[in-house]
Amino acid sequence: MKMLRLVLAALLTVSMIFSVAACGGATQTPADSTAAASSAAATVEAASTAPAVEKDAETGLTPMADRSPVTFTLFIRDPGQAPSKDNPVLKKITELTGVTIDYQFLVGDLNEKIGVLLAGGDYPDIMFGADAKKFLDAGALIPVEDYINKYPNLKAHYAPFMKSMIAGFDGQHAYTVENYNAVPNKPAPIFEDGGVGFFMQKAVIQDAGNKIPKTLDEYFKMIEDYKAKYPTIDGAKTIGFEILCDGWRDFCLRNPAQHLMGAGNDGDVYVDPNTLVASLYQITDSAKAYYKKLNDEYHKGIIEAETFTENYDQYLARLSSGAVLGMFDQGWNFGNATNALKSAGKFERTYVAVPIANPGVKDNYIDPPSGTISGTGGLTVSTNCKNPDRLFAFWDWLLNREVQDYLQWGVEGKDWTKVGTVDKVLTPERREIMRDNAKKRDQTGDTLWQYTPKMQGLYDDGAPCGPGDSADEYLASQSEFDQKFLKDMNIQFPAQILSTPTQRPAYYPVWSFPLEDGSPAKVATNKIADTCRKYYPQMILADPSKYDALWDKFVKEIATDNPNGFLDEVNKQIKQRMDAAK
Amino acid sequence: MNMAVNELALQKKAIKLVDRRKLWNRYKSQKSLFFMIIPCMIITFLFSYWPLTGWIMAFQNFRPNKGYLKSTFVGFEQFKFLFQDHIFWQDFRNTLVMSVLNLIFGFVFAIGFALLLNEIRSLGFKRITQTASYLPHFLSWVIVCSLISNILSTYDGTLNNLLMWLGLIDKPVLWLGEQNYFWWIVAFSNVWKEMGWNSIIYIAAMSAIDPQLYESCEIDGGNRYHKIWHITLPGIRPTIIVLLIMNIGWIMNAGFEIQYLLGRGLVMDVSETIDIFVLKYGITLGNYSLATASGMLKSVISIVLIAVTNYISGRMDEESVF
Numbered sequence A: 001m002k003m004l005r006l007v008l009a010a011l012l013t014v015s016m017i018f019s020v021a022a023c024g025g026a027t028q029t030p031a032d033s034t035a036a037a038s039s040a041a042a043t044v045e046a047a048s049t050a051p052a053v054e055k056d057a058e059t060g061l062t063p064m065a066d067r068s069p070v071t072f073t074l075f076i077r078d079p080g081q082a083p084s085k086d087n088p089v090l091k092k093i094t095e096l097t098g099v100t101i102d103y104q105f106l107v108g109d110l111n112e113k114i115g116v117l118l119a120g121g122d123y124p125d126i127m128f129g130a131d132a133k134k135f136l137d138a139g140a141l142i143p144v145e146d147y148i149n150k151y152p153n154l155k156a157h158y159a160p161f162m163k164s165m166i167a168g169f170d171g172q173h174a175y176t177v178e179n180y181n182a183v184p185n186k187p188a189p190i191f192e193d194g195g196v197g198f199f200m201q202k203a204v205i206q207d208a209g210n211k212i213p214k215t216l217d218e219y220f221k222m223i224e225d226y227k228a229k230y231p232t233i234d235g236a237k238t239i240g241f242e243i244l245c246d247g248w249r250d251f252c253l254r255n256p257a258q259h260l261m262g263a264g265n266d267g268d269v270y271v272d273p274n275t276l277v278a279s280l281y282q283i284t285d286s287a288k289a290y291y292k293k294l295n296d297e298y299h300k301g302i303i304e305a306e307t308f309t310e311n312y313d314q315y316l317a318r319l320s321s322g323a324v325l326g327m328f329d330q331g332w333n334f335g336n337a338t339n340a341l342k343s344a345g346k347f348e349r350t351y352v353a354v355p356i357a358n359p360g361v362k363d364n365y366i367d368p369p370s371g372t373i374s375g376t377g378g379l380t381v382s383t384n385c386k387n388p389d390r391l392f393a394f395w396d397w398l399l400n401r402e403v404q405d406y407l408q409w410g411v412e413g414k415d416w417t418k419v420g421t422v423d424k425v426l427t428p429e430r431r432e433i434m435r436d437n438a439k440k441r442d443q444t445g446d447t448l449w450q451y452t453p454k455m456q457g458l459y460d461d462g463a464p465c466g467p468g469d470s471a472d473e474y475l476a477s478q479s480e481f482d483q484k485f486l487k488d489m490n491i492q493f494p495a496q497i498l499s500t501p502t503q504r505p506a507y508y509p510v511w512s513f514p515l516e517d518g519s520p521a522k523v524a525t526n527k528i529a530d531t532c533r534k535y536y537p538q539m540i541l542a543d544p545s546k547y548d549a550l551w552d553k554f555v556k557e558i559a560t561d562n563p564n565g566f567l568d569e570v571n572k573q574i575k576q577r578m579d580a581a582k
Numbered sequence B: 001m002n003m004a005v006n007e008l009a010l011q012k013k014a015i016k017l018v019d020r021r022k023l024w025n026r027y028k029s030q031k032s033l034f035f036m037i038i039p040c041m042i043i044t045f046l047f048s049y050w051p052l053t054g055w056i057m058a059f060q061n062f063r064p065n066k067g068y069l070k071s072t073f074v075g076f077e078q079f080k081f082l083f084q085d086h087i088f089w090q091d092f093r094n095t096l097v098m099s100v101l102n103l104i105f106g107f108v109f110a111i112g113f114a115l116l117l118n119e120i121r122s123l124g125f126k127r128i129t130q131t132a133s134y135l136p137h138f139l140s141w142v143i144v145c146s147l148i149s150n151i152l153s154t155y156d157g158t159l160n161n162l163l164m165w166l167g168l169i170d171k172p173v174l175w176l177g178e179q180n181y182f183w184w185i186v187a188f189s190n191v192w193k194e195m196g197w198n199s200i201i202y203i204a205a206m207s208a209i210d211p212q213l214y215e216s217c218e219i220d221g222g223n224r225y226h227k228i229w230h231i232t233l234p235g236i237r238p239t240i241i242v243l244l245i246m247n248i249g250w251i252m253n254a255g256f257e258i259q260y261l262l263g264r265g266l267v268m269d270v271s272e273t274i275d276i277f278v279l280k281y282g283i284t285l286g287n288y289s290l291a292t293a294s295g296m297l298k299s300v301i302s303i304v305l306i307a308v309t310n311y312i313s314g315r316m317d318e319e320s321v322f
Helices: A002-026 A028-049 A088-097 A110-120 A132-137 A145-150 A152-167 A202-207 A216-229 A247-254 A256-260 A285-300 A312-321 A331-343 A388-398 A401-408 A428-435 A437-443 A446-450 A471-476 A480-488 A520-541 A544-559 A563-581 B002-029 B031-059 B077-084 B086-119 B123-138 B141-151 B158-166 B179-207 B211-219 B224-248 B257-262 B265-271 B274-283 B288-317
Strands: A070-076 A099-105 A126-128 A196-201 A239-242 A324-330 A351-354 A379-381 A416-419 A423-426
Touching: A088 A099, A088 A401, A088 A446, A099 A388, A110 A132, A110 B274, A145 A152, A145 A388, A152 A388, A152 A563, A196 A202, A196 A216, A196 A256, A196 A331, A202 A216, A202 A351, A202 A480, A216 A239, A216 A285, A216 A324, A239 A285, A239 A312, A247 A324, A247 A520, A256 A285, A285 A520, A285 A544, A312 A324, A312 A331, A312 B141, A324 A331, A331 A351, A388 A401, A401 A446, A423 A428, A423 A471, A428 A437, A437 A446, A520 A544, A520 A563, A520 B265, A520 B274, B002 B031, B031 B077, B031 B288, B077 B288, B086 B123, B086 B179, B086 B224, B086 B265, B086 B274, B123 B179, B141 B158, B141 B179, B141 B257, B179 B224, B179 B257, B179 B265, B211 B224, B224 B288, B257 B265, B257 B274, B274 B288
Parallel strands: A070 A099, A070 A126, A239 A324
Antiparallel strands: A126 A379, A196 A324, A196 A351, A416 A423
């Protein structure tokens, strides 16, 4: 039976891949022509009735002056699906601006795709998050600072970040238009830890009398107790702790030690908060103690050896079953499992991040809205873009508050209603749409909003830029269980279980640093990561008496991976960034 | 005496001329055939020979923005990096071992399966079996690896459940986490996926064997096993040898997907192949030169292997590809 289901699932996957591929290939031309037709119609209408300042009746938005049809191709570094061509919001935007975006989501492997793009020289007009350094080295990017300064909204939006953007690569020009982290205005409160952390099932916390674990020992003690009390959950064997080791997602295995030491997520190094010198946390005593603890837990049966061989899908399936009590992960990485649990009504089986750190150390998981950007991430514009002026004018137009509201919230009355003086909540119908990824994609302006410069957080008058920034909307969208959970814990939002975030230094985070292709530093990071992914599982599964010997062997092997070649480069870049921020 | 020698030389020359004329006439008479082959030659040149100019990257520190002409030449630097890296040699070993296992198991099972199918009298059953057995060939490795890891799972995995039920083991075995098992898992997964497909060609070869041979074997008192051993196997021997030679050319390609998809930290030392090495240290690091260098190395080794096998089998059996 299980087999049959697997086969069916496999067949379904295959057919879906085919249909996606087919859609991608077939829809391009009709889309362009409908876009052209609708915007041509709009132009004619506008020309015959009134000058360009006439507001759109449905949305109240002011159209752009130049509405001649133009299409920009946009490559996105992640797999996904382009919004339907019938998406009413995107159609309206095209009508008002003449601009159509042709979304090209990643199919297959990112590095392979980048290699193909580079080798062929056939760059899309815009690229999102596609290793800008490589394209810059290939001479494929245009500097963006002059265009940004030409348009008032863009100029105001990026003024606080321009220095970092220019310092990002060569110190002379800015090449990336950061769309996610550039927030010049007041940030929204943090509701949940969507990033890194030790996660625990809410049921475990409730069962322990709403106790919050603070150290590894407390964390695993609670899991052990719960597992002893409930050996099975909904018929499945209870799994104490999962460690995902599949491919690049094995940060779940390799990264925890830096957080136990009280750091945020810097990637492969620990940066001393006082001296700002990077070192390898992988070989510290903290790491040694952490993997020893996991070794203990493995021998107690809390960790299953299976976790080291399972793939990402199997991992998500385990979490979705509700039988896994805890794991170290990043919120977005198991978002699908959370959604599955929610739609199954198992709210007590969803997870919350808990403040685990070494005894006496303050946890530092949450990245506060930094007010700084790396200067290397976001959107890049390629030399193939024929009309960058139109593109930046379009981006500038999108940054208007009314347009942002239309993309994120929709139309007043139909999609949202006012609460108090400035806050808004979605209507139940719209909330349903936002919960369903397919509907959100095909019926709202979400995709366009995601991959363009945008407003996030709170406007100066305190109004939330989008539903994700609204406290009222967050609370209104919570299930009954979660509302009670928060009340019992005596907190407003789950993120308050963790320590209040502290400001990160300007260089943060190290994982965003560009390392030159083929350089010794880049080879070294690969080798260090490989050594870790080889040894850590062995240590956890090892006979406890052999643990120390294995650890010594591991430390010796790390020393042969040229760690200083990597650390020197990182330290150099930290210094550069700190100097640039002064 | 001298004159005789001269005459002989003259005669030889005349014969040569006539030969050459004959050859030229033959060419002329086949003019249309030559024209027909031109497009094929152009395609072969474009897709098989022209890309070889890219090998120049292996001797450069190639950067896409500089191109072939402006990238700096580094001589054998890339090859030196390969040869000095112990991980490369480890991956080289893994590639060879897994390839040889695949080759042996692939041949034995495909031929064995073809022999068994050939002996089946019920045509309907034979067809169903054959179709069912080659269907897995059309599944992608992503799907197959998902199936394998579910079957081998310690968490309600079919194999562990079966062995526990039979009482052969008392606790589930972490099949994918043990270095000793990895090569065998790869070999048997390949067998499962490709056995039916590979056997098609043998079945075809068997159907070409003259039935009179079987009849005379029967008259001589041979039973089924005798027939298999003395008639069927020798009958498909040329096919086996040609396929063997061609497959040996692929020995540096142990595959990529299965090792990439099933490989985890625990088995990294035995799971990584040269292709994965190229991906990790060449493509992902943007070091195209290194990737080219190892690709070149693979091609050179493959050519040598093919030539050697071809020579040996030609000597032994007069059965060779070129």
